[in-house]
Amino acid sequence: MVRLASRLHFYIPVLLAFTLWEAASQAGLIDESVFPSLSSVLVGFVRLLTNNNLLMHAGISIFRQMSGFLLAAGIGIAAGILMATSGWARFAIEPIIRLTYPLPKSALIPLFILWLGIGDASKIGAIFLGALLPVVLSTYNSARGVNVALVWSAWSLGTPRWQVPWKVVLPAAMPEIVSGLRISLALSFTLLVSAEFLISQEGLGYLISQLGENGDYPGMFAAVLAVTVIGVAADRSFLALGNRVLRWTEQ
């Protein structure tokens, strides 16, 4: 009950901002033709649901984002742990990662358009590669920082060396891996929407730019709102999942 109350409390400023938006529109303080009121945006939202296949576009966008992100997370964590535990992997991979890491990730979007065309594959590819490098690097950095006494304890308790990476290093590095993944999650949505703006025939980014070109601004604002809600929902779900996995960290 108390938790629920404090949750609601937290969102009061957001509600206040929305109220202010609507009030300013009603009072004619902002120009309805370029800044539709909250109420007309909500009407537009319902219209998108019924007429414009909002759910289909959202489904396609989420599919692209999830595919790219999950691939990046799985391969990135494995590569990071491998680099931290094997001298050969570190020798082979680390210089390449360090060299390519500073590349602004948005450069990957046109590259994958060139390689894979305008469909799902190019978005998934750009999201995958863009999210991959930060995951590898944060996993590697945290895995390398794992207390050697933990590894030694496992050895002395009978764990064979080849099992140490996933029995000890992975769980020990998990807190930092989770916070690195959260950043990559946000990046994956940015890359998704950018790629869909640039070239696509489906997805929320495509829907936003199409509505904008048709001058349907309430609809466009509603679609932006939908992207916002999905981004926040994904982040909150990830946090909840992370807290479950990291139950052991504190309290």
Add this chain to the structure above:
Amino acid sequence: MDRAVNVAAPGQAFKVPPAVFALLRTAERSIPVLILLAAWEAVTRAGMVQLFLLPPLSQVLVRFYADTIDGTIPHHIIETSVTALSGYFLAAAAGVIIGAAMAISRPIRYMVEPLVSLAFPIPKISFMPIFILWFGLDTLPKVLMVAFNCVIPITSATYLGARSIDKYILWSARSLGTQPGRLFWKIVMPAAAPQVISGLQIALPQALIIGIVTEMLTGGDGLGSYMIRAVRFSDSETAFAGILAMLVTGLVYMQIATVIRRRVLRWHAEAAAG
């Protein structure tokens, strides 16, 4: 300095001079990169991939060189940097002020904290069509979009840094005679500096990422449009030259950020660790 003396010390046979040691390490680290680049050149020369998908490294370098000499790439780098850095500094100023205000004032914290925490995960680039609608297709919407993206990490880093200060430092300052009204600027903000700078460091690559995306979307000049135009015309050599230019720009930005961090945080333990 001490090391140089050590090297010359008698009776210690197997000592490698630090400079040689560092050189050997660099050489060792460039091996995988060189292998990768050689493989790129070999695979494309042998005709194992379509040249349209992956032009040979040598041709990309030739194009990069030509476009650098005739001023095209420098021009686009400057264009992108103006957009990205204008937005970035706008965000830095706003973020530090908002973050500090949140740390000082309860009502401001109450109002702003939920907005910052909600704004972190949303793909802010989705607002770009709205920004274009409001501010046109020129530089302004790009700068504002960069600022919108960068202001969030800077604000929360400043706020968290200013809030997490050790109370014993504050007590020490008080007992040494600092007036309560001056504590914030004399003690809290310097103590928060490492976190503020971390926030600034996190935001810098984002400024470049977003700046480049906005150029891809609105056209005009800059690395983003340089590359997307090349892709639209299926000119893959130029596209790869564009990637190279972006990589160089990103590397330079990161280096500058690291140097600034060391300078500002000379007192911090991490600087001493080198």
Add this chain to the structure above:
Amino acid sequence: MAFLEIQDVRKSYVTGQGEPFIAVDGIDLTIEQGEFISLVGPSGCGKSTLLHMIGGFVPCTEGAIRVDGVAVQQPGPDRGIVFQHFALFPWKTVRGNVEYGLVERGMPRAERRQTAQRFIDMVGLSGFEDSFPSRLSGGMQQRVAIARMLACEPSILLMDEPFGALDAQTRKIMQEELRALWHQFGKTVVFVTHDVREAVFLSQRVVVMSTRPGRIKAIVETGLGPGASRALIDEKADKLWDMLRDEVVRAMAAERSKA
């Protein structure tokens, strides 16, 4: 033949700057079964390094270490270790930590439960089986680490400044409990510490080490029984400290010139 033989052991390595460094040199030591022996010395004397070599975590550069006539090649459950900062697996509960080695040995679940419970009870942590280490005090965490080690039934206990991170009161109590445990089980213990009094209180022999490179300076029999008086312990400790004082001062001077 002695139970644990350390024969002319030397450890040297190359630092990150490419400079050679000798950690310990010319270590000769034999330890009998059931003996409690302590290694004391200033920071950097290589006492921990020596312990880690007995554990098989780091190889000797020269010389050999043999347990029961068999050369140490790698870590194993026959040599249990406890570290200063506990090194518990923070993602496992108290029970999960104590059961860890038993799982690795393939012990069936029911038996494992029972064994772990016995050791948890022994170190006085009944009721905390399902707590995560982050919820426990330092003293309790170190009890878990000791239980985890003992559950594997090692023949040698290696203790690397195990009470160094604890407050003075907890430390005293842990020392008494460890001594009681040792009297109960009679296992061989190699105990590394900074604290001369702790070494005298616990052990039968104390090895005093010098620094740069780490060498054995003296081996002192304490000759104290379990009922030794406080005065006697203090007297012994003072004598040992006199021996160590010069070494510590020298080590500190070396630190300063390095910085």
